[in-house]
Amino acid sequence: MVMQRRPLSKPNDALYPGTARNPVAWGAPNRVEDAYLELPRSILLARGVVVWLGVVMLTGAAICARLTVSSLMDSQFTIAVAGLAVTLVGLALGIYMIRQDLEPPKDEPIRFNRVRRKVYVYRFHTRWNPFSREGWGVRPVAYDWDDVRVELVSNYAPTVAYVSAYQMYVVKPGTEEEIDRFVFCVGVHGASYWEWARNFMQQGPQALPKFDRPPRDWNNEDPGINIARWFAPKVQWPHDMDIESRTAP
Numbered sequence: 001m002v003m004q005r006r007p008l009s010k011p012n013d014a015l016y017p018g019t020a021r022n023p024v025a026w027g028a029p030n031r032v033e034d035a036y037l038e039l040p041r042s043i044l045l046a047r048g049v050v051v052w053l054g055v056v057m058l059t060g061a062a063i064c065a066r067l068t069v070s071s072l073m074d075s076q077f078t079i080a081v082a083g084l085a086v087t088l089v090g091l092a093l094g095i096y097m098i099r100q101d102l103e104p105p106k107d108e109p110i111r112f113n114r115v116r117r118k119v120y121v122y123r124f125h126t127r128w129n130p131f132s133r134e135g136w137g138v139r140p141v142a143y144d145w146d147d148v149r150v151e152l153v154s155n156y157a158p159t160v161a162y163v164s165a166y167q168m169y170v171v172k173p174g175t176e177e178e179i180d181r182f183v184f185c186v187g188v189h190g191a192s193y194w195e196w197a198r199n200f201m202q203q204g205p206q207a208l209p210k211f212d213r214p215p216r217d218w219n220n221e222d223p224g225i226n227i228a229r230w231f232a233p234k235v236q237w238p239h240d241m242d243i244e245s246r247t248a249p
Contacts, residue, residue, distance in 0.1 A: 008151060035246060039196070048228040057097060092131075106234055107219075108122050109235060115249065116248070124139075147170050150166055168182060
């Protein structure tokens with residue numbers, strides 16, 4: 001696996017004329033106000049499939065558990081131990097897949113407040129432990145605008161494929177020492193999103209293009225037959241952070 005990183009412009013670098021003037025075909029920001037800009041940051045755009053893979057894993061684990069019991073009754077201890085191991089792995093993977101698809105919120109938006117010069121991230125955390133209760137959940141955070149960076153990260157697997165995503169990372173004030181990192185955008189429009197944010201923070205909402213499409217209503221859209229979007233929690237910012245992120249001091 002080969003990783004390549006291509007940094008984008010820093011927050012306060014000079015703007016490139018026209019970079020934020022052309023709207024992209026996949027929609028508009030969630031919200032554009034005088035004080036703040038909110039961009040969608042849904043990490044699981046293709047959600048609704050993994051949950052069914054998890055069900056398959058749990059079904060397989062149940063079958064293995066039954067075979068394990070039968071092997072114990074027949075005194076086939078070697079087979080029983082192997083069956084128990086497969087059962088536990090299948091159980092853990094199945095629960096992890098189901099939680100990974102159902103528990104993240106409908107969106108994980110990011111807000112840029114140009115008056116406070118702050119970035120607010122509605123961030124969902126997961127852990128490898130599928131049985132953890134405290135390790136999973138939304139924990140919104142706020143950072144100073146001057147301390148955030150964005151780069152395109154590409155992972156190449158020779159002769160197979162590659163996966164790219166725009167990642168935002170946070171540096172220690174006054175340095176380039178990284179202290180936090182998370183996904184900023186998983187689509188090809190990450191560079192456009194970042195230029196929207198930079199133009200908004202430096203010049204205000206008038207620097208953004210006119211969007212032909214309305215913003216996507218993540219909380220109230222019709223999920224159709226997508227079971228993951230049916231059960232996904234709505235975005236609900238903590239009260240104090242919601243007010244702070246939308247207003248001037």
